[in-house]
Amino acid sequence: MYVAILTSKPNTEVLRTETKPRHDAYWEEHLGRIRFGGPILSDDGKTRMGQILLLDVADRETAERIVTGDPFVEVGCFEKWSIHRYRLSVEAGRLT
Template identity: 30%
Template sequence: MLFAILCNDKADHLQLRLDTRPAHLDYLKSLGDKIKFGGPFLSEADQKPTGSMLMVEAETIEDAKAIAAADPYALAGLFENVTVRPWNWVINKPA
């Protein structure tokens, strides 16, 4: 099943995001095919990252929440909040 992981950064934490980014990317790469797609949300004013969205494949919502909790960004305290929601891919679904 697919789950959307939606994360909002704490205000004024851009440097923490930048410092933690290499570990974050290594973590996501280690998950292999569980990660379907993802990337940062950007501010309208200056196009700097303000959060993250990941689409993951997991057996249960608890498994998806565990993926989110183990992310180096989460472990570093970057996020103000994290929401994990089941998601159904309908439009432009890859074969």
């Protein structure tokens, strides 16, 4: 399992709006590999600061291929991203 942490590039709202249909369609194809995911928001909940994805894949190469295939990544909505091996320790209020 791998976690992807992506940091948003500022002032990409228009680009995100234009690219969102492709982004959503892309992730629809990969739902079986996503354990959880979603945007990181500012304290007021209005500004996207980044995104986190927990990918249930066997190797880093697959995780990188999935992350870099996201249309938001392709068009430059993120200034940086990283992928790390991850071990789930708590899920749904239980130790795993």
